[in-house]
Structures are given as C-alpha cells and as structure tokens.
Amino acid sequence: MANLPPSHYPDIGHLGEDLVAQWLQSTGWIILHRRFASRWGEIDIIAQHDGQTGEKLLTQHSLRAKRPATANSTQHSLLAFVEVKTRSSGSWDAGGRSAITPQKQAKISRTAGIFLAQYPEKADYSCRFDVAIVYCQRISKNQTAVIATQEALATSSTAEYKFKLQEYILAAFDSSIDNG
Structure with missing residues (x-):
C-alpha cells in the first residue's frame, strides 16, 4: 500500500x-480561546468557569496573588x-505526560501572561494550568476483538479514529508570572 501524503490524514491534535x-463545555466551562498564540508559544484551550460552584475549583493554584473581590x-x-x-x-512520552517539560511549562506560562495582558479584565481571576491526556486509536475495519480499557471521561470518533479523554490533570504544574 502506498504512503499517502500528510494532507490526507486528519489533524489528530486538533x-x-x-x-x-x-x-x-459540558461541565460548565466557557471556551474563551482555542490555540491562543504569542511569540512565546501557544495555549491549546483557555477556558473560564464562573459561579457559586467554583469554591472547590478556587482551591487550585493561582497565577497572581489573590486580591480582594471587586x-x-x-x-x-x-x-x-x-x-x-x-x-x-505505545507513544514514547508516557501518553504525553513527559512532553510537559519545564521549558514547555515556561512557554505556556509566558503565553498565559500575554493573554492576561491583552485581557486585563481577567487579570484578577484565579488561574491554573491543566493538562488533558487524549488517547487516539485508528479504527480498523477488521477489528473484532474486545479490548478492556480504562473508563474515559469523554469519547468521540471520526470515520477513521476513536478518541478518549483518558485523564484531565487539574493544576498539572504551578507557575508564578508577574503580569504587571
């Protein structure tokens, strides 16, 4: 079988x-940006959660020192x-976990600082850095075996691939940036 050009394959990451x-979104978050880019790097998703149910969420790490409510x-x-x-x-990087190096964390942190500078009305919000681990499996037309896997938080599929949100890591890393 001939190798197909890269443009033939869907963008798995997207x-x-x-x-x-x-x-x-199904758990109450508002998606503010997708693929927010700066000269420092890119943040895949920037989401906001509002409301009284945020008490547990607010115990997470914060980018900026907490200030009195406005x-x-x-x-x-x-x-x-x-x-x-x-x-x-069989990915080489522990399902993506080891790809979140200190250098990658610094790029994400700097880009988050750029976001907060561009949207100063959000500068007093509590912030955290989360990591989502998604497993992707090519769907084989000849696949008949039943394979037991860890329960997924969410799933989706295309004609050729099945995706499972295997793990969502709250406050996966801490960072302190000065946006001022």
Missing part, C-alpha cells in the same frame, strides 16, 4: 482538542490554561 473543549465580584471566576496531548498507544 481533533483531540475538539474533544477536550466539548467536554469542558464590585463585579470576580472571586468565583477561574481561568484554566489547558495543554492537550493526543497520543496513540
């Missing part, structure tokens, strides 16, 4: 990000800067 964005009460608002890693079985 499909994994789509799954994570849909899952976040008149518009942003105390219950939370921003999540989400890095999505989509991998197939």
Whole structure:
C-alpha cells in the first residue's frame, strides 16, 4: 500500500482538542480561546468557569496573588490554561505526560501572561494550568476483538479514529508570572 501524503490524514491534535473543549463545555466551562498564540508559544484551550460552584475549583493554584473581590465580584471566576496531548498507544512520552517539560511549562506560562495582558479584565481571576491526556486509536475495519480499557471521561470518533479523554490533570504544574 502506498504512503499517502500528510494532507490526507486528519489533524489528530486538533481533533483531540475538539474533544477536550466539548467536554469542558459540558461541565460548565466557557471556551474563551482555542490555540491562543504569542511569540512565546501557544495555549491549546483557555477556558473560564464562573459561579457559586467554583469554591472547590478556587482551591487550585493561582497565577497572581489573590486580591480582594471587586464590585463585579470576580472571586468565583477561574481561568484554566489547558495543554492537550493526543497520543496513540505505545507513544514514547508516557501518553504525553513527559512532553510537559519545564521549558514547555515556561512557554505556556509566558503565553498565559500575554493573554492576561491583552485581557486585563481577567487579570484578577484565579488561574491554573491543566493538562488533558487524549488517547487516539485508528479504527480498523477488521477489528473484532474486545479490548478492556480504562473508563474515559469523554469519547468521540471520526470515520477513521476513536478518541478518549483518558485523564484531565487539574493544576498539572504551578507557575508564578508577574503580569504587571
């Protein structure tokens, strides 16, 4: 069988990000940006969660020192800067976990600082850095075996691939940036 050009294959990473964005929305998050880019790097998903149910979420790490609530009460608002890693079985980097190096964390942190500078109305929100691990499997037309796998948080599929959100790591890494 001939090798097909790269343009023939769907962008697996973007499909994994789509799954994570849909899952976040289904759990009450608002997607503010997808693939937010700066000269420092890119953040796959920037999401916001508002409301009284945020108490547990607010216990997570914060980018900036907590400030007193303002008149518009942003105390219950939370921003999540989400890095999505989509991998197939047998990936070399522990399903994407080991790809979140200190250098990658620094790039994400700097890009988050750029985002907060561009949207100063969100600068007082609590922030955290999350990582989503998505497993991707090519669907074989001849596949008949039943394989037991870990329960997924969410799933989706295309004609050729099945995606599973296997793990969503809250506050996967901590960072302190000064946006001022």
